[in-house]
Amino acid sequence: MTSLNDNYSLLAPGPVNLHPEVRKVLALPMIHHRTPEFDAILKRVLKGIKSVFQTEQDVYLLTSTGSGGMEALLVNVLSPGDKVIAIVSGKFGERWADMAKTFGAEVTIVNVPWGEAVKVSEVEELLKKNPDTRAVLCQACETSTAVAHPIQELASVVKKYSETLLLVDAITALGAYPLPMDAWGIDGLVAGSQKAFMLPTGMTFLALSQKAWKFVDQAKCPRYYFDLRKEKKANNSGETFYSSNVAIIRALDTVLGMIEKQGLQELFRIIHRRAEFTRTFGLKLGFGLYAKSPSDSVTALTVPSGMDGQKIRLHLEEAHAITIMGGQDQAKGKIIRVGHMGYIQDEEQVRLIECLGHTLRFFDPDFISLEHISNITDEARAWLRDNP
Numbered sequence: 001m002t003s004l005n006d007n008y009s010l011l012a013p014g015p016v017n018l019h020p021e022v023r024k025v026l027a028l029p030m031i032h033h034r035t036p037e038f039d040a041i042l043k044r045v046l047k048g049i050k051s052v053f054q055t056e057q058d059v060y061l062l063t064s065t066g067s068g069g070m071e072a073l074l075v076n077v078l079s080p081g082d083k084v085i086a087i088v089s090g091k092f093g094e095r096w097a098d099m100a101k102t103f104g105a106e107v108t109i110v111n112v113p114w115g116e117a118v119k120v121s122e123v124e125e126l127l128k129k130n131p132d133t134r135a136v137l138c139q140a141c142e143t144s145t146a147v148a149h150p151i152q153e154l155a156s157v158v159k160k161y162s163e164t165l166l167l168v169d170a171i172t173a174l175g176a177y178p179l180p181m182d183a184w185g186i187d188g189l190v191a192g193s194q195k196a197f198m199l200p201t202g203m204t205f206l207a208l209s210q211k212a213w214k215f216v217d218q219a220k221c222p223r224y225y226f227d228l229r230k231e232k233k234a235n236n237s238g239e240t241f242y243s244s245n246v247a248i249i250r251a252l253d254t255v256l257g258m259i260e261k262q263g264l265q266e267l268f269r270i271i272h273r274r275a276e277f278t279r280t281f282g283l284k285l286g287f288g289l290y291a292k293s294p295s296d297s298v299t300a301l302t303v304p305s306g307m308d309g310q311k312i313r314l315h316l317e318e319a320h321a322i323t324i325m326g327g328q329d330q331a332k333g334k335i336i337r338v339g340h341m342g343y344i345q346d347e348e349q350v351r352l353i354e355c356l357g358h359t360l361r362f363f364d365p366d367f368i369s370l371e372h373i374s375n376i377t378d379e380a381r382a383w384l385r386d387n388p
């Protein structure tokens with residue numbers, strides 16, 4: 001099995017390689033969630049996670065994938081018929097817009113060409129015409145295109161509208177690069193365990209601003225499992241409302257401890273360095289950059305003409321035990337996506353570049369010579385050494 005290979009690298013934009021300490025914690029014996037031992041962990045986590053959200057507000061931990069967290073943000077502030085502006089620049093933007101429609105919102109879509117970032121002025125124009133808009137939805141990083149959207153600028157526009165909330169899907173952003181919730185004035189922020197939080201799949205973390213909480217009681221969307229009011233009450237008495245996800249919360253405690261020790265800015269710097277590396281050496285190998293405003297958490301590389309990204313992805317996995325992702329929908333076959341979140345060692349990044357070189361050569365021996373691959377690999381190793 002590929003994953004049992006000692007050299008196996010999971011370099012997808014989530015799920016990601018787990019830190020050895022996290023793997024150890026995940027193997028611990030199960031404990032009950034209504035115990036003093038777990039209560040202490042939960043208390044520490046609920047406090048500690050605020051520093052990653054960079055908020056004074058409470059952060060909620062729900063057992064569901066990230067999409068559940070996206071739904072939770074919507075149903076807790078929206079009522080059927082509410083006006084929503086959804087920025088759609090890829091697969092995840094599409095999903096959130098669909099979700100809002102499913103719950104009866106009147107959704108105006110701001111279509112952004114794949115690979116590009118939203119023009120904030122377009123949203124501003126829409127808000128001017130529709131000041132009664134309840135929410136603007138945007139991905140911080142649209143993982144399907146590896147674009148980072150200008151969240152700070154969006155927030156400064158939305159802030160001017162007292163009835164409008166900025167909800168941000170930061171599932172591949174929060175914990176990977178700066179997104180200070182309070183300082184920027186983000187009203188709803190959602191993260192996912194298997195992406196920037198470096199954990200297994202299965203939990204979502206989210207917070208609402210004070211401005212957003214004002215709409216929670218009046219929101220008329222049906223909600224049961226995702227009713228944050230229940231969770232708030234339970235958290236206030238030191239518990240989660242439903243059974244706690246002991247395994248992941250315990251591992252989250254470990255991750256938060258590591259982030260605290262390392263410093264959030266240092267974590268951002270490390271992820272930025274990985275992104276710079278992939279962009280630099282991806283280009284040297286003959287790939288292009290797909291995103292015009294590239295995110296640090298994931299890089300989308302356009303494949304050389306005549307080559308197929310899906311085949312490159314498969315070959316890399318089968319021949320070299322490295323998992324990256326291809327493109328979806330209109331980007332299918334045209335791009336490969338490399339994740340920079342999680343536990344990644346320098347040597348893994350060098351190996352990725354080297355193996356990508358060999359993969360290009362496998363499909364077209366005339367595209368790149370063995371000598372060129374070897375030179376680029378040496379250069380890559382030197383780059384990491386010179387840019388610690």
Ligand SMILES: *Cc1c(COP(=O)(O)O)cnc(C)c1O
Nearest residue numbers: 065066067092141143171172192
């Ligand atoms: C992965 C991802 C999601 C969906 O998360 P699931 O955990 O698969 O539900 C949503 N938004 C973005 C931007 C993502 O990268």
